[in-house]
Amino acid sequence: MKPIRPVGIVGYGGYVPAYRIKASEIGRMWGNDGCALPIIEKAVAGPDEDMTTIAYEAARYALQRAGIDPHEIGAVFIGSESKPYAVKPSGTIVAEALGIGSQLLAADYEFACKAGTEAFQTCIGLVSSGMAKYAMAIGADTAQGKPADELEYTAASGGAAFVFGLKSDETVAYVEGSCSYTTDTADFWRRAGQPYPAHFGRFTGKPAYFRHVITAARMLMEELGLGPEDFDWAVFHQPNAKFPIKAAKMLGIPTEKLEPGLLVRYIGNTYSGSSPLGLAATLDVARPGDRILMVSYGSGAGSDAFSFIVQDAIEEKRPLAPPIRAFIARKKYVDYASYARFRGKLLR
Amino acid sequence: MSVPKFWREIPHKYRLVGSRCRSCGAIYHPRRPICPRCGSRDMEDVKLSHRGRLLAFTVIRRAPSDMADLRPYVVGLIELEDGVKVLSQVVDCDPAELKPGLELEATLRRIRVHGPAGVIEYGYKFRPVIKWEAEAGEGQ
Numbered sequence A: 001m002k003p004i005r006p007v008g009i010v011g012y013g014g015y016v017p018a019y020r021i022k023a024s025e026i027g028r029m030w031g032n033d034g035c036a037l038p039i040i041e042k043a044v045a046g047p048d049e050d051m052t053t054i055a056y057e058a059a060r061y062a063l064q065r066a067g068i069d070p071h072e073i074g075a076v077f078i079g080s081e082s083k084p085y086a087v088k089p090s091g092t093i094v095a096e097a098l099g100i101g102s103q104l105l106a107a108d109y110e111f112a113c114k115a116g117t118e119a120f121q122t123c124i125g126l127v128s129s130g131m132a133k134y135a136m137a138i139g140a141d142t143a144q145g146k147p148a149d150e151l152e153y154t155a156a157s158g159g160a161a162f163v164f165g166l167k168s169d170e171t172v173a174y175v176e177g178s179c180s181y182t183t184d185t186a187d188f189w190r191r192a193g194q195p196y197p198a199h200f201g202r203f204t205g206k207p208a209y210f211r212h213v214i215t216a217a218r219m220l221m222e223e224l225g226l227g228p229e230d231f232d233w234a235v236f237h238q239p240n241a242k243f244p245i246k247a248a249k250m251l252g253i254p255t256e257k258l259e260p261g262l263l264v265r266y267i268g269n270t271y272s273g274s275s276p277l278g279l280a281a282t283l284d285v286a287r288p289g290d291r292i293l294m295v296s297y298g299s300g301a302g303s304d305a306f307s308f309i310v311q312d313a314i315e316e317k318r319p320l321a322p323p324i325r326a327f328i329a330r331k332k333y334v335d336y337a338s339y340a341r342f343r344g345k346l347l348r
Numbered sequence B: 001m002s003v004p005k006f007w008r009e010i011p012h013k014y015r016l017v018g019s020r021c022r023s024c025g026a027i028y029h030p031r032r033p034i035c036p037r038c039g040s041r042d043m044e045d046v047k048l049s050h051r052g053r054l055l056a057f058t059v060i061r062r063a064p065s066d067m068a069d070l071r072p073y074v075v076g077l078i079e080l081e082d083g084v085k086v087l088s089q090v091v092d093c094d095p096a097e098l099k100p101g102l103e104l105e106a107t108l109r110r111i112r113v114h115g116p117a118g119v120i121e122y123g124y125k126f127r128p129v130i131k132w133e134a135e136a137g138e139g140q
């Protein structure tokens, strides 16, 4: 997919809550001491945080870097699987808190872990068509795994926001092209009214994550006439550290190109925030002219693949908000009891 | 708090909007219809600075029932960069880390949740300013 008029990122920002729980602490709780753990630690939202407040934090940093009048934003789309309200768009609260005007389109998107990049695609379309001057896409989650389930070790909180506008000297990177691949694959789901998701164990790997990520990435490369060697950096959805590294290997991309955006070991799987936070962390270190491959994955299942070319404005806008590594460094450990209290896991 | 009352307070709760007296220049938060200093009714909305310094604080251990889930929590008196003083919860830090003069910034958090089916009230809270080291080639 290539927009008719080229579109770029005017501003970006990310946010990770201050609290962490070590995977070994979750293992201790459930008698899993000494077993191999998928990550080191994961980010835990504080007791007064939710997906909407995380989206607000990411969005305010994106606006800080964008340096635009918030009233010129015509759309706020938030991708998430942990919406505080089942009915009431989270974007209404984020827009109001940021002083974005009311002449606004707002909706919450749902596509498991790729809801954030779904929002990228619509924002690109709205801006390219001229229906909106600027449009904001946010991927954010306070993901929860069922206590003792293997997902509990990784399901984490965080998010990132991107303001899209027509490509100009003000954009920090532009979209070279994008591609989406979607099939009916029930690897992971959550039925209406259920507090925790269900998943199909090992089925989440080969026919789900790898098939969609690899296919979307290859389709994009074919469409743009590019090979893996043409990308300076790559970001994949990160449900654990193993999957993105293996996906890169399958595509012929060296692991070093993943490093800046590979955050899962330190913050966990932030679901809809995962690949968007990886992109933000990569923009924190990329140089003008660099080409970034980004591929999301959402269970159910699908992948969005994007190629971004970094522009000169990155140098000037990058210092206007904290880099992702500042949030990773800011941490307070909690034990399982505090984590259970913060995230409402105790019955009363 | 009722839903309509909360809705009316959104500008000052979400965006730290205060009032400035057009006659004498005094700034207030929350908003006021009449200036307590000079009695003027000529007030305008003004967005206050989201940064400030902690003047004093206290740790709340006996909380009202709808805030009990957050206890113990810190309430601080904060002087914003534009000179206005606000009372706010201070989050993401242990009381032991707090001292007068600490630089804080405003963020948006849940203030109160009205049960599993009710409305969620959001509003400003303050937290220590997030600082970072610039890497080579990055300014700050």
Ligand SMILES: [Zn+2]
Pocket: B021, B022, B023, B024, B025, B026, B035, B036, B037, B038, B039, B040
């Ligand atoms: Zn006055």
